[in-house]
Each structure stands twice: as structure tokens, then as C-alpha cells.
Amino acid sequence: MTDVMLEEPWALSPSVALRPEPFGALAYHFGNRKLTFLKRPELVALVRELEHHADVRHALEAGGVPTEQHTAYVAALRGLADTDMIRKRQEDAA
Numbered sequence: 433m434t435d436v437m438l439e440e441p442w443a444l445s446p447s448v449a450l451r452p453e454p455f456g457a458l459a460y461h462f463g464n465r466k467l468t469f470l471k472r473p474e475l476v477a478l479v480r481e482l483e484h485h486a487d488v489r490h491a492l493e494a495g496g497v498p499t500e501q502h503t504a505y506v507a508a509l510r511g512l513a514d515t516d517m518i519r520k521r522q523e524d525a526a
Contacts, residue, residue, distance in 0.1 A: 435506050438492075441521040442509065443483035448517050450476065459517050466515050475508055479518060 444450070447463040456470040459479075470476045478495050485491035488509065492502055512518045 435503070437506050437509060437513075438489040438502065439487050441482075441485075441487050442491075442513070442518050443521050444479055445516050445519045450480070452476070459512070461516060464516060466517070468512065468515060468517055475505065478505060478509075479512065482518065483521065 445461065448459055448461050450470070451458045451460070456473050457476040459468040459470055460466075461468075470479065474495065474497070478491055478497070481495060482488065482491050485494060488506065489502075492505060497505055509518060513520075
């Protein structure tokens with residue numbers, strides 16, 4: 433898989449709150465007022481952990497997501513990025 437998102441640093445948008453639910457979580461964006469259902473606890477865990485990893489690939493690997501499922505998770509993350517639920521992190525220049 434050669435999706436560029438795998439090599440990029442991402443994080444939960446600072447304008448988003450996650451509310452745990454039995455099915456996963458509700459994500460609410462206070463800026464654009466969008467509400468998104470995260471229907472898998474594994475996806476919720478990944479979204480919460482994105483900021484702690486160098487890139488999406490490392491977050492997926494740390495979360496134990498099998499390589500054959502990376503494409504599906506990246507597709508879900510792209511959907512979250514399209515609504516500003518997650519944002520690409522700007523790394524500090526050293």
C-alpha cells in the first residue's frame with residue numbers, strides 16, 4: 433500500500449470532543465458543528481493515539497491493526513479528515 437497518509441503525522445482536531453459510547457464514540461466538532469459516529473472502538477483508540485506517533489502507519493502498528501486492514505482504516509481516517517475531525521500535524525522545525 434502506498435497511501436501517503438500512512439507516512440504523515442495526524443491528530444484529533446483541537447475543536448473536537450469524543451464522547452465514549454457502547455458502539456465506539458460520538459465525535460462532535462465545535463467549529464463546524466458536525467457530529468460523527470465512530471462505530472468501532474478500535475477506530476476510536478486509533479484516533480485518540482494518532483498524536484502520540486510519528487505517523488499513521490506507526491499508530492496502526494502500535495494499535496495492533498493487521499496490515500491487511502490498513503487500507504480500511506486509512507479510508508476511515510480520510511473521511512474524518514474531510515470533516516476536520518482529525519488534522520495533519522505541523523511538526524516543529526528544529
